[in-house]
Amino acid sequence: MGVLADGRALPVLAEAGIAEPTDPEPEYVSINSRNQLAVTLQENNGVVLIDLPTGRIAKAFGAGTASVRGIDTESDGRIDQRGSIEDLRREPDAVGWIDDRYLATANEGDWRGGTRGWSVFDSRTGKPVWDAGNSFERLAVRHGLHDEGRSGKKGAEPEGIAIAEYDGVPYAFVGSESDNFVAVYDVSRPTRPVFRQLLPATNGPEGLLPIPSRGLLAVSSEEDDAEAGVRASVSLFRMGRGTGQTPSFPGIVSADDDRGAPIGWGALGALSAAPGKPHRLYTVTDAAYSTTRILTVDTARRPAVITRELTVKDADGRPAGYDAEGIHARPQGGFWLAVEGGTGAGNKLVRLDARGVTRQVVPLPADVAAGLGKQGFEGVTATTDRRGHEVVWAALQREAAGDPAGVVRLGRYDVTAGTWSWYGYRLESTGTAGDWMGLSEITVVGDRLAVIERDKLNGPAARVKRIYTVDLPKSAAPSGALRILPKRLAHDVLPDLRATNGWTQEKLEGLTVGGDGRVYAVTDNDALDDATGETVFLDLGTARQVFGRRG
Template identity: 50%
Template sequence: MVCGVTASLLAPAATATPPDRFQRVGTLSVFANSSAGEHTAAEIAAATADGRTVVYTDSPAGRIGFAALGRDGALSPAGVLDLPGEPTSVDVLGRLALVAVDTSESSTAPSGVLVVVDLDAEAVVATHDLGGQPDSIDISPDGRHAAVAVENQRDEDVADGALPQAPAGFLAVVDLAGGPRAWTVRRVGLTGLAEVAPEDPEPEYVSVNGRGQAAVTLQENNHIAIVDLRSAEVVNHFSAGTVTVEGVDVADDGRIDPTATITAAREPDAVAWLDDRTLGTADEGDYQGGSRTWTVFDAASGRVVFSSGNELQQVAIRQGQYPDGRSDNKGVEPEGLAVASFGRHRYAFVGLERANLVAVYDVDDPRRPRFVQALPTGVGPEGLLPIPATGTLVVSAEEDSAEDGVRSSLTSYRLTRTPLTVALARNEGSPSIVSDGIGFGALSGLSGIPGNRGDVVAITDSAYVPTRVLTIDTRSAPARVRAELTVTKGGRPVDYDGEGIAARRDGGYWVAAEGDGKARPNLLVEVSRTGEVVREVPLPAEVAATATSNGFEGVTTTGRGDGEQVWLAVQREWKNDRRGEATLARFTPATGEWSFAAYPLDAASTGWVGLSEVTALDDRTLLVLERDNQRGAAAVTKKVYRVDLSALATAAAGQPKPLAAKTEARDLLPALTAGGGVAHDKPEGLAVVGDGPLRRLVGVVDNDGVDDAPGESVFLRLGWIR
């Protein structure tokens, strides 16, 4: 099978069916159930029948956690329960949580148990030996059986992870008759089925349909087995097969270039039944494959009835969340899959682990899925939990690094009929910025365009090469990247760390290129309207010698012709600067003169505070974007200040810098958190749109190229300003 771009992706979002969409409501950092200094990781989650209690696994801490789902769809911490090992999966039966727990001491002696927890008492009431290392659990819809995929996973440090590695995995069928202590466990062998290492099946994920049939993925074996739970017998099995996918990016080179073709084994991770006859898989790959797709199979014949082709890659590119750093290794990496009915419609949710997105599909016709939307998540979405009883989807994201400001989280989304245009006006909806196929991200500077009432330009930073100027239509909802211009020097594409851009009244641009305090200097770059570098303007030598790694972060202009003044923001203190003071630099193109002023930074409660952008409100006023380097609850300073140029004095290089005065104009934290996510650390672009006394203020977040970051490209609509 050869797969390319699908038509559903290219259709306007407004025409997608069903008309409802999911909107993020809130995000709960998992450490709220313990302490900020503790390493946690929410992986798999389940909910009670009423949907009001969410139970999630926390493998690093050896426990399960509880979260309460409010009437408004927001989650709140509700405690934890320690377990005798590492929980790998959980499901809920009535008021009982069934938790698969890995108790292995080594890969050659795997072991695990099924722990049964009374949710009312929050206490363990039974434990059953599973005979191996469990991975996934699912309870049959009739509540009579639980199926546990016992993987006995390979050790990737042994023989470079090659199969086979004994002992073999199997499926454990738990008969749920009587009280929890009376339950029994049967083993279903899965050896001899797959073409790849048939003696060493490695079951990864399990899903049970309404007929009591468990679909089991044997990921490394690239195989799927169907097991009848009543008889505990394999009733069907088939290879997941290979697929040729056109239009993907396979090079980790800083370029979003989806022009390659791959042929790969699917090696599915998650599996879910779309109905009792068709099943879907998330084709992550974990051994020698990974096709970057999700697939729908006819369960009786094993025939592929749908493959997403390159659509998941295109979704991430279109929303500015494509992880180019993973291009040579499974790309967006589809890992999770869940299917559920909400009202009159049935949806499939596909988790893209490296893009930090969940792709939502309408599967009313299970053989013709239609892309609906993509939801931004925390870092590393692992568990997908639809809760139809409350009209909610909960996504657990496992990556947790307090040092980097990335915390494991549970994020809730609710089905809504609120038009996206209305939500975006309140900074609540997503996506807030898209393209029609132009790869974008790491937007580190914005500028209004003189004489243009709707467009702004943005500059890309060093996360991507070459440097590009992107034109964004702000009148569209979402904002739309509609054009790109490659910056060239001597006719060749050039790579700057572009951190600011200013569109000039006389045409062309000024670009602020940040230095590293070592070999790469801070440069003010004049760029023609065709993208060619006209000149590079360095700082005076005595100033450049004091530079640190925190350099130019924004650029703007006032005046025109011989009266043009170029203003630049230096992010933080340089050598010899007074503590707590950054720098505003002024360059006069007509004379080549530089002068400087000190800018007083807000005090940092945690980390540091610096400048991210400077933009001219008019020829008399600068707007300066000041931020700390914190995410989430630790974020305090994300503010826009006014600087009155009539009161601003500057001094020549080497002279004491006069101190600027500032007055607060906007606090960006409400806008950054309005959409139910965590506050982003890097609002880095700010632009004034339109002409006249009353204009619009817009902003953008630098998503760090989806590299160890949430990666959401956020376009902020900050209201009118005069």
């Protein structure tokens, strides 16, 4: 397949409306039971069918264009699904026969196109009979896998596609290269695919290999960056058997907003119970996004569902961009945020009213701020006694300069007095080059403070993802040397993170006891920046099971 001897395009390509027909660039092939080979010409925006016994071109057709609305098209730090692409070429990458008539393409785009989804074509007419439109990219948004940094380019970037039959049902597997997932569709009716499940992958899934005889699907991911802890890998998924089985992923998804689009989310670095609401939690986005939002989570559903979003505002009522690393919902209304700064002086506590407007900012004491680098506050909680006396507790992630090695600070802020005092917490040690230990959450559990202590490792290298407790001090810390609070191991979360046999996430960062008495934890997916993007939302059991009978 190429050109005529005089350099002119093959007539079958020219007549089909193939772009640049004198320079066909084959990309991917698939063969049906009639020995017809379908090959995509990605940059040429076309598909060619070849009769294998004769080697002759049986048909060629252009993949056409599509307009897609209701997607995020600007890389501006906001998941804004009001954008659109108009009349763009599909430029299909992978192709797969669904049966001997219909074939499916993953429309990644390469040269002048890419429509952020996949299509089904009728090979007899060369016309599309179904197109994903915005639905493929919205799957990423709903599951917290949308890479906002790719919004201005090719979005979800569907690249791989594979078709196979399991237990008599034909499925299409479509891989998103930039959002790190494989979407599974029932294609029993090729002109009406039905979405069934999303499978989380590591970075850059390209190779999709169904193994129906063993009920397996193998997915190879190409991206490998040892310095960032992102490694190339192969994931193996097994087909569930029987009815009533619940997939291990997702643990959390979002509902639709008032415009009918899924609520955009990611980078969940904190959790708080909602006072008086047994099945409601709050979480908050961090600096991965330009505007901070508080998200409401319904834990009565499985998976848990993000049902509302509240934009955080500064004192003048404008959208604020805090690096929120902790949240506490106050029983008297509103929230405390722990805000991490780019420098020590940028760390602060921020009190919001119930509408998300900033009402108070509490800076770190200058002497403590001077000892911090870019890693500061990681978690906030508070107590309020019967007289309304409120005390806020906040954890610093790493040691401050001048403090004992391996000891981090737990800050106690007396709201009425407006004063800080500090206790010490001794971290575990690590012998792994480039690793460090730190705190990433704090919450009150009865008469104790519970903290998350973790390392900076992920995947098979991860070692420390733990919940420890210390007794809740009843008064301000004494002046002078840091008084180190003895700690007790409450729960090792590493087995929970590895229970699904997937990639072990690094950033275990959210922890709370819900109003239903259950302990919840969540990982921060860093909005897919040097991370796989999977968010693990865990129900660790009752508070008594995790923390024992005290408190």
